[in-house]
Amino acid sequence: MMQAIIEGIKASKLQAISYADFMEKALYDPAFGYYMKYKQKIGKQGDFYTSSNISIFAKQWAKFFVSLVEANVTSPVICEIGGGTGQFAYDVLTEWQRISPQTYKTLTYIMVEVSPYHRTLQQERLVDLGVRWCTSIQEVDSFKGIVFANELFDAFPVHVVEQQDELFEIYITFNEQQQLIERAIVLENPEVISYLQKQDLKLKYGQRMEVPLAMKSYIAEIGRVLQQGLFITVDYGYTNEEWCETVHRQGSLRGYYKHQLISNPLLYPGDMDLTTHIHWDGLQSVAAENQMETLLRVKQTTFLLATGILEQLIDHVDLDPFSTVSTHNRAVRSLLTGGISDAFQIAIMGKKLEGYHDLFIAMTDEMRHASL
Numbered sequence: 080m081m082q083a084i085i086e087g088i089k090a091s092k093l094q095a096i097s098y099a100d101f102m103e104k105a106l107y108d109p110a111f112g113y114y115m116k117y118k119q120k121i122g123k124q125g126d127f128y129t130s131s132n133i134s135i136f137a138k139q140w141a142k143f144f145v146s147l148v149e150a151n152v153t154s155p156v157i158c159e160i161g162g163g164t165g166q167f168a169y170d171v172l173t174e175w176q177r178i179s180p181q182t183y184k185t186l187t188y189i190m191v192e193v194s195p196y197h198r199t200l201q202q203e204r205l206v207d208l209g210v211r212w213c214t215s216i217q218e219v220d221s222f223k224g225i226v227f228a229n230e231l232f233d234a235f236p237v238h239v240v241e242q243q244d245e246l247f248e249i250y251i252t253f254n255e256q257q258q259l260i261e262r263a264i265v266l267e268n269p270e271v272i273s274y275l276q277k278q279d280l281k282l283k284y285g286q287r288m289e290v291p292l293a294m295k296s297y298i299a300e301i302g303r304v305l306q307q308g309l310f311i312t313v314d315y316g317y318t319n320e321e322w323c324e325t326v327h328r329q330g331s332l333r334g335y336y337k338h339q340l341i342s343n344p345l346l347y348p349g350d351m352d353l354t355t356h357i358h359w360d361g362l363q364s365v366a367a368e369n370q371m372e373t374l375l376r377v378k379q380t381t382f383l384l385a386t387g388i389l390e391q392l393i394d395h396v397d398l399d400p401f402s403t404v405s406t407h408n409r410a411v412r413s414l415l416t417g418g419i420s421d422a423f424q425i426a427i428m429g430k431k432l433e434g435y436h437d438l439f440i441a442m443t444d445e446m447r448h449a450s451l
Contacts, residue, residue, distance in 0.1 A: 080105065080111035080112075080348050080350075081257070081259075083104065083111060084259065085257065088252055088253060094252060095252040095262050096252075097239075097250055097268075098239040098289075098332070098344075099237055099293065100236070100251075101236075101251045101259075101348075102235075102236035102344075102353055103236045104348070105351075105353060106236070111349045113353070114194045114196075115193075115196070116349070134170045136383075137166070137167045137168075137169075139383055141170070141174035142178065142387070144157060144171065144225065147309070148182050149179065152309075152432065153223070153307075153309055154224045154308065155185045155186045155187065156186075156188075156222050156224025156225065157186070157188050157189070157227060158191065158224065158225070158226045158227070159188070159189070159190055159228070160216065160227070161193075161228060161229070161231045162191075162197070163197055164200045164204070165197070165200055165201030165202075168201065168204075168205055168208075168210065169204050172205070187211070187222075187224070188208070188211070189210070189213060190210055190211070190212050190213070191212075191215065191216055191219060193214060198212060198214070216297065216301065221303065221305070221306050222304065222308075223305075223306050223307040224305075224308045224309075225310075225311060226301050226305050226308070226309070227311045228311070228313070228314075229312075229313045230315075231314065232291065232297075232312065232316075232357045232362065233356065233357055235291060235297065236293045237289035237291050237292075237293070237332065237355050238289070238290040239287060239289055239330065239332065240266055240282070240287070241287040242282035243263070243284065243285070245265055245266075246266045247264060247265055248263075248264055248265075248266045248271065249261050249287070250262045250264050251345065259348070271290045274292065274295070278319055278360060278361055281323075283323070283328065285328065286323075286328040287329050288322060288330050289331060289332055289355045291358055291361060291362075294357065294362065294365070295361070295365050298362065298365045299368075302369025303369075305430050306430075306431070307430055308429070308430060308431075308432070309374075309427055309428065310366065310371050310427075310428040311425065311426070311428075312362070312425070312426050312428075313423055314423065314424065316356045316424070317356050317359065318360050319358070319360040319361075330355070331355045331356040332353065332354075332355045334346060334352060334354075359376065362426065363428070371428040372429055372430070373426060373428050374428060374432075375427040376425065376426040377424065378424055378425075
């Protein structure tokens, strides 16, 4: 992978490539990219954990999806993007079948998965559940229903800018020791400039920030695919106001390697996950440009409480901390008290859902009152 990146740098006009191009190569190169390799990425033997692999999390979403379909808010079509191991889809489908067998008979479930490794895992796990697969969003025919993405946009390539005496874009080149290093070049990319202007993002001296152009174009594709219904995304990120706080002045681009947070994203290319916090204001404004209105954005913990996750707690007198019931209840609490859920938010955006705004306003009010 390192040699492929260096060859790409040598072939470039500037003898340097943008962070977006570097991340695209490091994460999605067909031969060497992190997500394209046949290796475990999620879980104890991988590099990071995700809430989608917790069955209780998926069962709560199944209940929510069923409520929307039974209330005729959306059609029974779910398109999940970036489904990882397929555990979330498996738990949603099995729980849906249990709680609403009638609507389950009409359900269409589509998986969009770019990773051959994860696609193989998904197909093995979901072989008897009638799931359809696409390798990209471009392959999905337009439909009415729900587009669901959990921790999707945080793995998208980003451009990186930094304010000094002028506004620079940070590029990647290499030194005499064949090590990847950064190089600052005066910002000229018109799309990056346009994004910063539209979002009214004015960086302070010494401040660095990621610019999510790939997220912008992908949301446009979601807008094309979704005729009518809901676009739901779960992720971690900041508002424009939060991005300008001193604590975030160095940006958020980081790596995860064997469950260790790596501050230098240029280490271990192809062998390390790369992630950034997403731009919530940017995501919502781009969604609005594609006819998807934000109906709700709340913390994941608040959403889970408001949709009744505490009902999944099981009364018991078993003192064994490793019993099935104790493990189950501990998993419920882990989604609510620190760790995996603390930083996550859920945004629900609707397209052509006139007449259902009151439902989501009521839901928002209920969630405002939900607390631990």
